[in-house]
Amino acid sequence: MGRIPFLKMHGLGNDFVVLDCRQRPVAVDAAAARAIADRRTGIGCDQVILIEPPRHPRAHAFMRIRNPDGSEAEACGNATRCIADRLWQETGDRRLCIETVAGVLEAEALPDGQIAVDMGPVRTGWHEIPLARPMDTDHVELRLGPLAAPVCTNIGNPHATFFVADAEAIDLVALGPELEHDPLFPERANIGVATVHDRRHIRLRVWERGAGLTRACGSGACAALVAAHRRGLADRRARLVLDGGPLDIAWREDGHVVMSGPVALAFEGSFEESLLG
Secondary structure, three states: OOEEEEEEEEOOOEEEEEEOOOOOOOOHHHHHHHHHHHHOOOOOEEEEEEOOOOOOOOOOOEEEEOOOOOOOOOHHHHHHHHHHHHHHHHHHOEEEEEEEEOEHHHHHHHHOEEEEEEEEEOOOOOOOOOOOOOOOOOOOOOOEEEEEOEEEOOOOOOEEEEEEEHHOOOOOHHHHHHHEEEEEEEOOOOEEEEEEEEEEEEEEEEEEEEEEEOOOHHHHHHHHHHHHHHHOOOOOOEEEOOEEEEEEEEEEEOOEEEEEEOOOEEEEEEEEHHHOO
């Protein structure tokens, strides 16, 4: 059997196994994604990222996202920054378009080495999240333990953001799975707990749908800033501090959310095709 090359990348500790499938297609189904993502018997990651040929004429590449449980995610902000960084290194273009299941995202390599990504327009309607029934998405009828009345937002994928006095004190490992799979969320949801320190500084922790507790969630940070502004708790621009570090988020007047942050290449390697099953 042959060997398949990969990159191990991360954005603030949110880590990815990146497979370039543009020249050599690699079939990664749900079982293969679980095998690659396993931190004991595979390579280990929060998501498996496939770079595929673009479908859209403006896009440099198509990015497909597989969660550790094998499910497919529509969007991942940190992964988008990582792929934008690779494409910038490859092409020399500082402005890039990356196609995803959720649409085409525009990215820019900034002079300081960080990557900014336009995550697209925010969707706040109950049917756009989606929720199982109509309700006010600014104060959603959901409660579990110390968490209650989240703001729900779709940033390419569904998010429920709970505001709490101390994000560190919330046991997301215990509460996250049940909330992620609550019947209110027909497509499941990412669960965030946020503490607003002031109008430009927010502490955030996220239980990611299909991945669990991660060190950073880019789309979750975007959703939290939007949620805080909708509640009147924050400005349209703020720094979100996650377990892995800070992301700068801006909710523009045109409804688009822009996220800026660092990326890193941890190492390169290859694995036996047999890992894919």
